[in-house]
Amino acid sequence: xxxxxxxxxxxxxxxxxxxxxxxxxxxxxxxxxxxxxxxxxxxxxxxxxxxxxxxxxxxxxxxxxxxxxxxxxxxxxxxxxxxxxxxxxxxxxxxxxxxxxxxxxxxxxxxxxxxxxxxxxxxxxxxxxxxxxxxxxxxxxxxxxxxxxxxxxxxxxxxxxxxxxxxxxxxxxxxxxxxx
Amino acid sequence: xxxxxxxxxxxxxxxxxxxxxxxxxxxxxxxxxxxxxxxxxxxxxxxxxxxxxxxxxxxxxxxxxxxxxxxxxxxxxxxxxxxxxxxxxxxxxxxxxxxxxxxxxxxxxxxxxxxxxxxxxxxxxxxxxxxxxxxxxxxxxxxxxxxxxxxxxxxxxxxxxxxxxxxxxxxxxxxxxxxx
Numbered sequence: 582x583x584x585x586x587x588x589x590x591x592x593x594x595x596x597x598x599x600x601x602x603x604x605x606x607x608x609x610x611x612x613x614x615x616x617x618x619x620x621x622x623x624x625x626x627x628x629x630x631x632x633x634x635x636x637x638x639x640x641x642x643x644x645x646x647x648x649x650x651x652x653x654x655x656x657x658x659x660x661x662x663x664x665x666x667x668x669x670x671x672x673x674x675x676x677x678x679x680x681x682x683x684x685x686x687x688x689x690x691x692x693x694x695x696x697x698x699x700x701x702x703x704x705x706x707x708x709x710x711x712x713x714x715x716x717x718x719x720x721x722x723x724x725x726x727x728x729x730x731x732x733x734x735x736x737x738x739x740x741x742x743x744x745x746x747x748x749x750x751x752x753x754x755x756x757x758x759x760x761x
Numbered sequence: 762x763x764x765x766x767x768x769x770x771x772x773x774x775x776x777x778x779x780x781x782x783x784x785x786x787x788x789x790x791x792x793x794x795x796x797x798x799x800x801x802x803x804x805x806x807x808x809x810x811x812x813x814x815x816x817x818x819x820x821x822x823x824x825x826x827x828x829x830x831x832x833x834x835x836x837x838x839x840x841x842x843x844x845x846x847x848x849x850x851x852x853x854x855x856x857x858x859x860x861x862x863x864x865x866x867x868x869x870x871x872x873x874x875x876x877x878x879x880x881x882x883x884x885x886x887x888x889x890x891x892x893x894x895x896x897x898x899x900x901x902x903x904x905x906x907x908x909x910x911x912x913x914x915x916x917x918x919x920x921x922x923x924x925x926x927x928x929x930x931x932x933x934x935x936x937x938x939x940x941x
Contacts (some may be wrong), residue, residue: 582929592905592909599778616792636918638922639881639911639918640912643879643880643908643911644908646879647904647905648879652859652860652861653859653878655856655858655881677896691778725815726880726881726882727815727882
């Protein structure tokens with residue numbers, strides 16, 4: 582009977598909450614580990630963080646769908662709304678600010694988050710950032726639901742160069758024009 | 762005289778034997794016909810439960826092959842063949858629908874193929890003779906168990922599921938819900 586204990590748990594009704602400091606300790610240690618391992622190779626560090634985000638994203642997407650809502654999305658815009666609203670709230674306790682689309686980039690959508698939770702205790706450094714981890718989560722969710730895309734991030738800066746860190750914008754570039 | 766007598770005996774014997782032969786042949790043919798009819802009316806089809814990933818890799822298969830395959834007529838098809846042949850119809854249906862449970866996709870005499878999609882496009886296929894409600898409940902429970910497998914960080918997404926406890930849990934579900 583001991584084997585079955587794991588499968589007997591009801592995951593539909595669990596709504597576990599984690600202390601943010603606990604998560605932050607682990608996350609900060611992970612970033613230190615990457616730095617020690619790859620040194621100044623920023624591309625490698627970013628791709629590792631993104632890989633981690635992708636695997637987290639796919640799993641979380643299934644669980645959140647099961648707990649919050651039992652439907653799938655076939656249209657891109659509605660999927661983005663789901664991510665911005667329910668998914669973000671489930672992960673970070675808040676909805677993301679907005680979904681935007683620029684005129685001069687027809688294949689891209691932007692998701693704006695003015696104060697991302699993960700960046701709360703992490704300072705700004707030019708080349709690497711845990712925002713790449715969040716990009717990975719977004720990429721995992723979108724790829725799993727059938728919309729292939731690449732995700733990158735940008736911190737908001739003024740024309741004068743004033744930075745509004747940690748105000749982040751996630752740029753989702755879709756390859757397949759049929760998805761749009 | 763003796764020779765003619767023996768010839769006549771022989772002729773009579775051959776006549777009796779040929780009569781017996783035709784009678785036997787007739788009886789054997791009737792018997793074959795009965796067996797054929799029996800196996801058409803009380804026809805048992807193989808049943809199967811299949812889980813496919815987004816890239817069409819089979820993650821889990823469970824067949825219920827017929828034990829006595831010697832006397833079965835040629836109309837009983839391989840369950841795997843039926844399910845794979847139903848994939849085209851399944852693809853059309855799940856790309857346009859928001860629902861998770863996609864009712865009946867295909868039909869073969871009394872046995873029907875049911876489909877179910879998870880939000881990350883993992884597909885369930887069930888070939889059975891049970892009705893819709895039972896299969897729907899079974900699929901929802903199997904979905905929950907699948908999520909528990911997905912949450913395992915050591916499980917590579919897209920590979921076969923080899924966990925023995927998953928197999929026993931699915932077997933329990935099949936016995937309880939689908940009388941398998």
